[in-house]
Amino acid sequence: MPAQNAQVLFPVNVDGPFDYEVPYGMEIVPGDFVFAPIGQQMKLGVVWGLQPAEDGRSLKPLAQKKSCPSLPPIMLKFVDWTARYNCASPGMVLRMVMSSYKALEPSPVVTHFRPSGNTDLRLTAARQIILDKGGPFPARASEIAERAGVSAGVVRGFAEIGGLLAESLPVDQAFQIPDPDQEGLDLSAGQRDAAEKLIAIQKKPGFSVSLLDGVTGSGKTEVYFEAAAEALKQGGQVLVLVPEIALTQAGMKRFEARFGAVPAPWHSALGDAERRRVWREVASGRAKLVVGARSALYLPYPNLQLTVVDEEHDTSYKQEEGVIYNARDMAVVRAMLSKQSVILASATPTLESLVNARMGRYNHIVLPERPGAITLPDIDLVDLKDHPPEKGDFLSEPIIEAAWTALSRGEQAMFYLNRRGYAPLIICRHCGDKLKSPDTDSWLVEHKKTGRAICHQTGFSMRMPKVCPSCHAEDSLTSVGPGVERIAEEAARHFPEARIEILSSDTSGNPEMIRQRMARMEQGEIDILVGTQMVVKGHNFPNLTFVGVVDGDLSLVGGDPRAGERTYQTLVQVAGRAGRADKSGHALIQTHQPQHEALQALAAGDRERFIAAELSMREMLGLPPYGRLAGVVVSGPDVKRTEDLAHKFVSLAPRAEGIEILGPSEPPLARLRGRFRRRILIQANAGIDLSAYMRNWRQRMKVPSKYRLHVDIDPQSFM
Ligand SMILES: [Zn+2]
Numbered sequence: 001m002p003a004q005n006a007q008v009l010f011p012v013n014v015d016g017p018f019d020y021e022v023p024y025g026m027e028i029v030p031g032d033f034v035f036a037p038i039g040q041q042m043k044l045g046v047v048w049g050l051q052p053a054e055d056g057r058s059l060k061p062l063a064q065k066k067s068c069p070s071l072p073p074i075m076l077k078f079v080d081w082t083a084r085y086n087c088a089s090p091g092m093v094l095r096m097v098m099s100s101y102k103a104l105e106p107s108p109v110v111t112h113f114r115p116s117g118n119t120d121l122r123l124t125a126a127r128q129i130i131l132d133k134g135g136p137f138p139a140r141a142s143e144i145a146e147r148a149g150v151s152a153g154v155v156r157g158f159a160e161i162g163g164l165l166a167e168s169l170p171v172d173q174a175f176q177i178p179d180p181d182q183e184g185l186d187l188s189a190g191q192r193d194a195a196e197k198l199i200a201i202q203k204k205p206g207f208s209v210s211l212l213d214g215v216t217g218s219g220k221t222e223v224y225f226e227a228a229a230e231a232l233k234q235g236g237q238v239l240v241l242v243p244e245i246a247l248t249q250a251g252m253k254r255f256e257a258r259f260g261a262v263p264a265p266w267h268s269a270l271g272d273a274e275r276r277r278v279w280r281e282v283a284s285g286r287a288k289l290v291v292g293a294r295s296a297l298y299l300p301y302p303n304l305q306l307t308v309v310d311e312e313h314d315t316s317y318k319q320e321e322g323v324i325y326n327a328r329d330m331a332v333v334r335a336m337l338s339k340q341s342v343i344l345a346s347a348t349p350t351l352e353s354l355v356n357a358r359m360g361r362y363n364h365i366v367l368p369e370r371p372g373a374i375t376l377p378d379i380d381l382v383d384l385k386d387h388p389p390e391k392g393d394f395l396s397e398p399i400i401e402a403a404w405t406a407l408s409r410g411e412q413a414m415f416y417l418n419r420r421g422y423a424p425l426i427i428c429r430h431c432g433d434k435l436k437s438p439d440t441d442s443w444l445v446e447h448k449k450t451g452r453a454i455c456h457q458t459g460f461s462m463r464m465p466k467v468c469p470s471c472h473a474e475d476s477l478t479s480v481g482p483g484v485e486r487i488a489e490e491a492a493r494h495f496p497e498a499r500i501e502i503l504s505s506d507t508s509g510n511p512e513m514i515r516q517r518m519a520r521m522e523q524g525e526i527d528i529l530v531g532t533q534m535v536v537k538g539h540n541f542p543n544l545t546f547v548g549v550v551d552g553d554l555s556l557v558g559g560d561p562r563a564g565e566r567t568y569q570t571l572v573q574v575a576g577r578a579g580r581a582d583k584s585g586h587a588l589i590q591t592h593q594p595q596h597e598a599l600q601a602l603a604a605g606d607r608e609r610f611i612a613a614e615l616s617m618r619e620m621l622g623l624p625p626y627g628r629l630a631g632v633v634v635s636g637p638d639v640k641r642t643e644d645l646a647h648k649f650v651s652l653a654p655r656a657e658g659i660e661i662l663g664p665s666e667p668p669l670a671r672l673r674g675r676f677r678r679r680i681l682i683q684a685n686a687g688i689d690l691s692a693y694m695r696n697w698r699q700r701m702k703v704p705s706k707y708r709l710h711v712d713i714d715p716q717s718f719m
Helices: 073-086 090-097 125-133 141-148 152-160 189-203 220-233 249-259 272-284 294-298 327-338 351-358 397-408 484-494 511-522 563-575 597-603 607-621 639-651 690-698
Strands: 004-009 018-021 033-038 041-052 109-115 164-170 208-214 237-241 264-266 289-292 304-310 341-346 363-367 378-383 412-416 425-428 445-447 452-454 461-463 477-480 500-503 528-531 544-549 586-591 627-636 659-665 675-685 708-713
Touching: 004 033, 004 090, 018 033, 073 090, 073 327, 073 690, 073 708, 090 294, 109 141, 125 141, 125 152, 141 152, 152 164, 189 208, 189 220, 189 341, 189 363, 208 220, 208 327, 208 351, 220 237, 220 249, 220 304, 220 341, 237 294, 237 327, 249 289, 249 511, 264 272, 289 294, 294 327, 304 327, 327 341, 351 363, 351 607, 378 597, 397 412, 397 484, 397 544, 397 586, 425 445, 484 500, 484 528, 500 511, 544 563, 563 586, 563 597, 563 607, 586 597, 597 607, 627 639, 627 690, 639 659, 639 675, 675 690, 690 708
Parallel strands: 208 341, 208 363, 237 289, 237 304, 264 289, 304 341, 378 586, 412 528, 412 544, 500 528, 544 586
Antiparallel strands: 004 018, 004 041, 033 041, 109 164, 425 477, 445 452, 452 461, 627 675, 627 708, 659 675
16 A cells, blocks of 8 residues: 555644654544644644655654544534634534543443342342342343342342352443334314425435424424434434523423424533433434434534424524524534535524525425414504603503513513613613623623622622612612513512512522423413513413513614514514413503514514515625625624734725725623724625635734634624
């Protein structure tokens, strides 16, 4: 065999692979894990490519091939694509893929025991009990001991004389195999029709994207289950991406009910042992059904046949730190590279996906019905100029009355406000100072329940001060504006008899607490739920018939070009909580801007009108999907130097037609965790390869240490 060189990519912040000599006799292929020297260290990397050795070029040799399965070839392409598109380091993308080093080792083993069937042994009473009560076998010594009420030493002693046989079993068990033929839920005619279409698409080989578009409660999950069943029948792997917050036990139970097997889970809170188990089982192809948050996309599936992105509009698919990417978009890329199919599901699809569907690039599958329900709720606007709440209050007369009506019928009501805590702002009446986070340009939020003032950007928290930190006046601090705690307090005044609870990420702490509160709401043990964003993620409250949106204007302000769309999506999802099964619902939205197009279209129940207005506005301004955006954030410890760097970067921009550069400017979060920030926005015509442009530009500047420059392709956050 002629001498070869190997390119090896390491999971570190580098621009590409390094070259090594392949030692004589070492057989490797791309995707193999190898140890190779980098600086003074020996590091684990992945063979990215092989080439005939060049004469006269002397390279360090690879140290060793790791004996473990290699990465599937598709993952190499996917890493490169992700890095190129998002202007990220391929090494850092590989690091996302290598998320469990322990998964590269075989599972640890544990000794199990089972009866040997040897009848020649003298059985003491304790040994007889082990045989009678120690099962089911095989089991660990400790399990047998506990069931039999003896010590583990007695169990081991029995094994030593031959009464029990010991065997080593892997700690990491395989996942149950999902059964696609198990009977699903009864589908309505409309659902059946949509499911048939998706099954037909799944049967055709090759790349496809389908937008599954249906109002809240139309049964999208049951419909994509059928496409998943088809992919499983073909022997492939299926990945269902869901927003992290929807990864509750209740959510997993639906998969179990349909496929008779618990899916492999993947999310940020997974422990090391479970992480290692899932990674290894996915890599081997044995885990057939994975349900996970966005990073589950970077597990090494050798045979992925279908990816479902549920709630495709959800902003949590965008990773904002480290490698900045949008898992929804990367799922489509992954499918394109491996020629498989993707389903994007949503009640409120993004305009980008809708336009792709209308242009025929995506299959558009619409679920028009809401089985069992009469209609979507009636949505009305409450103009706060005409119906101002009482002084110091935030709930207007019409909202209070509508809630009364629901409660008097024995039904439930919900007040929605996407603001945690008691008040978003604490101000001193004496000197006018606002309480700010010490190292971040963000106001502290009062949390009355815990008696603390908290920064929601960084998690900084302090006891609510008794005196003003600036002027030291006593009892001068006053709370401005509403948070969910304050709305709950106000609701308790209006509805003294009602059982009122708050649902937000800090009142409810962990996912299990959230699940319990959801269950109480579902079972009618709560009359009024006051909730944040948390409540909009696809939960079923059959007896909830009224939703009051406290501040419909909240997300209409700010520099985010998708603000109108976000407001529309959120309000549709919130209003969609009202009225399920056999009861019709009603939603009221309080607003200072009743003329806003998003709110008007919402009140009219006219999605088409909203989409048309929003699209024509975006077309006029050249915003996505008619143009492309990239964001750049420059940050560092010194304000002047950060500003200078941002200006210098702008001056280095390559000249190109159809590109407009805005900024640098001071973003709303001009300081975060002690670092100053400047933002640059790049707007490009639709046909331009903005990733290539940004990559070229980025390479023109070396950023000094302690300073950072992040490129964000298709930014979702403008903070
Ligand atoms: Zn003061």
